[in-house]
Amino acid sequence: DTHFSVTGPVVADLFDLAAEDWRFSTQELLNDEPWRIEPPERSPGDPILMRVVASGPDRSVETNHKMLMGAFSVARQSIRIMSPYFLPDRELISALVTAARRGVEVDIVVPAVNNLVLVDRAMTAQFDQILKNYCRIWRSTGSFSHSKLLTIDGTWAYVGSSNLDPRSLRLNFEVDLEVLNEGFAAEIDEHIEETLKTSTPVTLEGLQARPFAVRLLEKVLWLGSPYL
Numbered sequence: 001d002t003h004f005s006v007t008g009p010v011v012a013d014l015f016d017l018a019a020e021d022w023r024f025s026t027q028e029l030l031n032d033e034p035w036r037i038e039p040p041e042r043s044p045g046d047p048i049l050m051r052v053v054a055s056g057p058d059r060s061v062e063t064n065h066k067m068l069m070g071a072f073s074v075a076r077q078s079i080r081i082m083s084p085y086f087l088p089d090r091e092l093i094s095a096l097v098t099a100a101r102r103g104v105e106v107d108i109v110v111p112a113v114n115n116l117v118l119v120d121r122a123m124t125a126q127f128d129q130i131l132k133n134y135c136r137i138w139r140s141t142g143s144f145s146h147s148k149l150l151t152i153d154g155t156w157a158y159v160g161s162s163n164l165d166p167r168s169l170r171l172n173f174e175v176d177l178e179v180l181n182e183g184f185a186a187e188i189d190e191h192i193e194e195t196l197k198t199s200t201p202v203t204l205e206g207l208q209a210r211p212f213a214v215r216l217l218e219k220v221l222w223l224g225s226p227y228l
Helices: 010-026 063-074 090-101 117-124 127-131 166-171 182-197 204-208 212-223
Strands: 049-055 078-082 105-111 136-140 149-152 156-160 174-180 199-202
Touching: 010 049, 010 174, 049 063, 063 090, 063 149, 063 156, 063 166, 063 174, 078 182, 090 105, 090 127, 105 182, 117 212, 127 136, 127 204, 136 182, 149 182, 156 182, 182 199
Parallel strands: 078 105, 105 136
Antiparallel strands: 049 174, 078 149, 136 199, 149 156, 156 174
C-alpha cells in the first residue's frame, strides 16, 4: 500500500469523520477529551490545499463517484489511475473514454495477480470497452499493490480508500483526500511512472486471443460485479 502523513486542519476533519462513522455503527458519541482537536497555530511554510472527501451509504451517498466524474470531465492532459479493483460503472467508463477521445492520455494500472480472483475476472471483462477507445491499461508485476492513487493533469490528486468498483462507490464507508498541489501530484505521478516501467500493457489482441470459454466466464462474472 501507499501511506501518507498529514498535518494541519485536515486532521480535525479526519477525526470528525471517524467519530461520525463510529456513531453511525455503534450509536456511541465520541466527545470526550481524546477526540477534542484544537485548531493548529498557523506556521510559515508551503501549505498544501486539500480536503477530506467522505462517502458512504448514509449522508454522503456516492460522493466519491461524483468527485471522480467531475475530475475526469475537466482533465485536459492526463489521467493516471492505480487501483487493485477497477470495475467502473458505465458513467465512469464514458467519462474516461470521452477524455481519451479529446486527447487526454489515460493510463490505468492494475495488479498482474489479484488477491480477489473473481473481481479480477470481472474487471478483465470490461477492458475491451476501455482499450478500444484510446485508453491504456497496464498489469503491474511484483508484489500485489493495494494502493488507490489518481492524478489529473499533474496538478490534482485523489488518494485514500476508495476503489473504482461498485462496493466502494455505492456501499462502503470510504475516506479520500482531494489534493490540489503540483508537487504532491508529481510525487504520485513519479510513483506510477516507476510502476509502469515494469508493467505489461494489456492489448485487445491479447484479450481476444484467449479461449472463448475464459472470455465467456469473465462476462458472466462481470454481470454480477455489483455483488462482488
